[in-house]
Amino acid sequence: MTDVAVAPAPEETGEGAVKTKKVVIVCYSGELEKTWATMILASTAAAMDMQMTVFVTFWGLQSFVKDSKRITGQNWMQKMMSFMQRPGISHRKLSKMNFMGMGPWMMFKLAKQYNVSKPKELLEMSAELGVTFVPCQMTMDMFGLKQSDLIDGMGDPVGAATALDLMTNADSTLFI
């Protein structure tokens, strides 16, 4: 077995206590494979007792619209965009080999075969384990999304300043 690098031991803060690490993911992309990566890392970080915050912006926010929503937005352009790319975490497309949905269908079939959880299941686990999902206010405005369009349990919408504050105070930040 090849040796895999493991994170160094956490700093001790006292009587056997472990310092809580903070991780921030900027969830920017809406493709299936990137959403999957975000969800795997978010659920694992929470399982490792890390304080995990996911700032959800641009195409990433589309994954956090309720699966049941079909057309979102207030004006025709926003509605057209949601028509062209159906929102919801179960309707993500692959960046490569999408083949009109054939690619994702095969990915889910393989995932089932190898007992890999789907992004939706990982999202539910993440929420249950205490991951904080924070939507970007500007993206919500631009896509005409209301808080009621988004999945339950999302935090209050914030802007770039809050996102930067989260990032600079975190032990690690990822832009996915």
Add this chain to the structure above:
Amino acid sequence: MDIKLKVDATGLSCPLPIVRTTQAMKTVGAGDLVEVVATDPGSVKDFEAWSKSTGNSIVEQGVVDGKFRFVLRHK
């Protein structure tokens, strides 16, 4: 050894062995032992990292019938 809870993570892929274990850990108290059986080869290193991060200790670790077995103690 008094095992409080057993977690069957056989067949599960990353990150489910870790996530399921954490979910199980939340149902037991401080000092309780939890046994996990997994088949994901990555889980060996993953449980070490998980233990370092959470402060829950690995009491026993080994291979039983080709499966990875861990006994973990809740901090």
